[in-house]
Each structure stands twice: as C-alpha cells, then as structure tokens.
Amino acid sequence: MASRFEEIHRGLLRLRQHSKEETGAGYSVWWEEVNSHSIGKNLFPASIWIQRKVDYLALLSPELQEHYRRFTLASAQLLREFPQLEEWVSNQVRRVGDYGPQWPDLIKVCQWFVHHHRRDYYYIRELPIAVPTKFIEQHKPILSELLLQLLPAEQVDATFGGNREHNFEKRFGLKYDETLVRLRFLDPALADGIDDMAIRHTTLANHPFGGTKVIITENKMNFLTLPPLPQTIALWGGGFQVHLLRTARWLRNRQLYYWGDLDTHGLSILSQLRQQFGHAESLMMDRTTFDQFYTDDQAPPIPQVNIDNLHDDERALFYYLKKGNLRLEQEKIPQWYVQQQLESVIDQ
Template sequence: MIEPHEIRRKAEKLYSAFLVAWMADEEFFPRSVPSDRSLPESLTAAAASIQRLRDGSKAALGFGYTIDWKERNSRRHGRNFFPRSIYFESPDDLLRFIGKQKAFSAFTATVQKIRSRHPGLDRWIRANRRAVADAASGIDGLLETVDYFLAHPRPEMFARELPLSVDTKFIERNAGLLRAWLDILLPSSAIVADEEHFARRFGLKYAEPLVHIRFLDTSLPQAASIPSFECAIPLHTMARWEIEAKNVVIVENKTNLLTLPPLAGTLGIFGMGGGVTDLRYVGWLARRHLRYWGDVDVDGFRILSRLRSVFPHVQSFLMDDACLTEWALLIAAPGNGSKGEVLPNLTNSERRAYERCVLNNLRIEQERLPQSYVVDSIASVPEFHI
C-alpha cells in the first residue's frame, strides 16, 4: 500500500506538469496519483496502512489528496473499505500538500507580468519555467530594463548611466536572461549577432580590456608613431592601429614577454588568458605570422584551442609533446586537476602533450623553462631573426 510520504514525492513531480498545463490554460484537475493499492497480508499491518493513508488525506487535513473508497469482501481481510483511487481535486489541494502556494503565486504573477508587457516572450516562458521562477524577485527591474532597450536600441552608454531604478550591477547579474529576452524582442539591426559579450552585443559602453604590447624590433614603434617600446592599448584602439610587424608572439607570462630577445619585425603581446579570443577584434592579426606561448597544462591548451578557433593559422611555441618530454621530469609541477575535454583545434603533437597533462595532472609553467632554452628555441623558428 502506498504511504503518504510516497504520495508527497509523486505530488512534487506533478508540480512541473501543472505549471505547463497552467501556462497552456489546460485542465489539470482532478489529477490521479498512480499508486500501489495492494494491502499487506497481515490484517493488523493492513489496518495500520489504511489508517496512515486516511490520516494524511484531505478528509483528515482539509487539503491534500482525496481517496475514493470501495467496499468489498476480501478472503484475507474480510469486508472492508479499500482505496479505489487517489487523486488531487484542485490546485489548492496540490499546492498546500507540497508547500508550493507562495512559489506558485510568484510564478503566475511573473508570467502574467511578462505576458502583459511582452507577449512575444510567451514561447520562451513555456520553454524556461525554471528561469521564470528564478526571475520572480527581480521581474520589475528586468521588464524596466528590457523596455528601456526597446525604446533606446544600442544606447551607447555605460550600464550605470542608464536611467533605471535598478542597482548598478543588475544588468551584469542578469545578463543571461536579459540577452535571451532582447534577442527575441529587439530588431536584428540592434543586435550584433555574432558577439557574445553583452555590452558589445547590445550597444553599451564598457571598460575595454587593455592589450599590453612590447616591440621586439626597435624600428616598429617609430613606424607606428608610438613613443614607447612597451605600452598598454585599449583593445579597439589596437584594432585601428595596424602595426607593421610581420610576426606576433602572444605570451601568457609577463616576465617571459619582457625577457624575449630582440626579434626583427616582431611584436609581443601579453596574453589575456580565457579572454584571448577578444583579439579577434584586432583583424590585422589574421595577416601576421602568429605564435602562442602558454603554459604546458590543461588550461594552456584550452586557451590555445580557443585562440585557434579565431585565428586558425596560429602556431604554438614550446607547447608540444617534445617540450613536455624534455622537461617533465625536471620542472613539471602538479596541475590543478582539471578534467579533460575534447579540444578540437590542436595538432597531433599538442594533443599528445595535452592528453599527458590530463592523465598525469602535469603542468610546466612557461617561466620555469631556462632562458637559454627559450632563446635557442626561438632561434630555430624560421620566421624569427634574432
């Protein structure tokens, strides 16, 4: 015989289905609870089971599940009333039984607010019930923000400058949800569709990342009218300055960047870690010999793979199986235990090194490689001329 706590578990699973039916304006009640209604063989145990079922029902509590009883003879249990069906008669019965009255009230109020302001989001609402529930506490701010973007597409202001009642971090905290809604509601002309960054996608100003560069050829800064061999440039400013370097080396460790030897026609860039794909805005890099030098570890190869998704021609430097084999026993340290994944943009030698790093939790930090080895390795690269 099913027990009241088992009915509760089943009722909690009904809640999601009820939300779907409610949003579609479909009838959901009365709703049967599939259950095992067979009684224990012992008359005493059967009577106790029946009593527990009665005590947890709507007849006893005033809400919850209803039991339809049928009187019949049983050779084992005699003439008695047996449960024929168990069901919830109404939304209130279900919601009170599982303690979801407040959650349901907040959910329905949120849905109604969204639908009344932006009917175009109805399909999204139906497909994203959990996100709707999570949005309940901030729904007024979300709708206010969306309304502003609809009235002022691509405002070219910092988020904190927008005349909204929300706090200055609200858009940042809710960027995922706002993006989903704005993608649906804004005209395509107001969206940079291939841009993942929220501010760039929807026309907000933002603090651009600075790109730290170092000229390894002393003639390059003069040709570019830059009064320094080393400087930090806003990303989009760098995109407009087409520096006439033949080679570009992206280095993830600043000390290594600063200790690179002079190289004819070469520009060094301090890497941006996981944000390295932002360099796609520097379009002229696609027309340069491009090298990437990161740590020989799981994260280093992830960054390399991401960079190669933007610049397929980029070559790695000191990030192959040969480097790992030569130095693993001498300077390798434990990695951060990152789990492996399929990286689609590695060469065979890079992939072998990556798989060894995953399998053995290895890391060779680039700054631990001897400077003499680095210089000799640079000298062996055809496009570099020391």
C-alpha cells in the first residue's frame, strides 16, 4: 500500500466526495480506522450501502430515472383500474415503463372490452373508444396480453393464438375483412334465382344450404365448369383455404367430395380437410387418372406435412408423386372424363 498510497488516497477522496454524506443522496460509507506500520493510521471503507429508495434512484442515469417515473405512474394507473394485474405488472416492469405515455389509452381500450364489448358487432376502427383511429391496430400485442389477463375464458377464442393477421379480431370477437368463399348451385332447384355467389366464411358456417352433396374444388376454372348435378352445390376451396370450412359443421351431414391437383400438395389438402370431415371422399385423385393424363409436369418439393388422414391407396400415391416431384393439374383432365366420373360417382 505504501508504494501506491497516493493513488489509493485519491480513490478514497473520490469515494467520500460522491457519497451521501457529501452530496445528500446516494450511497453511504462506513469508515474504519486501519493502523499500518508503513503508512500509519488511515480511514478505509468497511462497507458501502444504500439506505433508501431515493438514494438508489439518485445513482441511476437520467434515462433510467425517467423510466422509473413512467413505471410508477403507469403501474399506479393500471392497478387502480385493474388490481388483478398486480402479478403481471411485477413481471413486466420494463415493458410497463416503456409504454408509459400510452397507458391512458391502453387502459381505455381495456375498460371498454371488459365492460362494454359486444362480440361480432364492431370493426376495429369503429370501436366507440376515445383513442386515435389506428391506436388499437398499432398496439395489438400488448393489448392482447392484457385482455387475456382481464377477460373471462368464455369471452376469448383461444384457438387464435399469436399475432397473425386478424387473429386479434378473431380472438376477441371483432369483425374483420373476412375471406370470401365462392359457391355455385349445380342444381337449379337449389338456386332460388342465384346460381353463383361469394359469402363470408363465417356466414357459410352458420347458413346450411340445401342439397345432399357438396364438391370442393381447388382450381377456379374447374369450379366454374362443373356441370349440372342433382342436389349438389360446389365450393371453391382455393387450395389451402379449405381450413376456412372447418366451422361449417353442416358439411358433416352432406356427401362431401374434394377434387384437387394430383400432386403432393393436393393430397395434403385432402388430408387436412379430413381432419374436420373424416367422411370426405376424393374425386379423380387416383393412380388410374394420373397415369391416363400425366404429361411430364413437375411439382415443387413439399415440406413435411401431415398425411395421416389419407387412405392407403392415396398415401401410396402421395409417396409415388413425392419421389419424382410429379404433378397432374386438375385443369388438364379433359371435360369428357370429368363428366363421366361425376356421373358415375355423384349423379346417382
């Protein structure tokens, strides 16, 4: 210590100058006298501690002091309105502070959903809440977290997790620009003057149509050129959009057929459809049809998909097509063959 005494002495002076004893806030130092043969008696720090919260805050940077101020104000506002969020707030200190200026509007939105919400009545931008027009859209992730804490389980559709497009609206019962499902009445007796229409998929789910048979096609032109068939309606699935039909439970009471491309994608869609409608049958998606009309087309490789719902012959065809990346697009099947198959399978 004797060889470095001047350096040590300057350090001790700085420690004392910046301590609470000198500045009025911050850390406190407990000094003890140490007797050394080389440098004599001197005071050295035995311990350093922070007595109060105000002393701790005095040691923070201006940015962190401001964050603490925002957190304190926001958490007080939030817990005054929703005391049940105490645990969430304690686990989200950083985020509560980060959203500081937005909390008054976030609380308004939560209050409306908790006390006044009417399911499937409003689009997100017409909610009667005094916040900027785009505020809810811009703050969906944090609002979703809060509402999941605040709303009873029966008011939340938990099947729509994550932050994919429109999942917030679906989860909390708001209207949104829904995907339309195209529909044709192949039997004039079912049409009631309308033979071709497009409706929201939720409307389709809650509006059973007449007839006993339903054909779902993947390709639009095939959908449009389906011939008249008794007691039959057609739906344009549009590829992987068949998942939109899962809530149309009335399809379980219809003879259901799917006609898609003869490739791995088409067969995987068929498997996906059968997750909800196990009785669905395939049309012209067999090895005989493929061998008769295949013309050397190639399909892109398909990632791992679930084909558990395919029948044995369909699964064998899937692996055959996958091995060579083979494809027969459904629009390449001639109309005479389509007519023949439909008449033999459906027109009964």
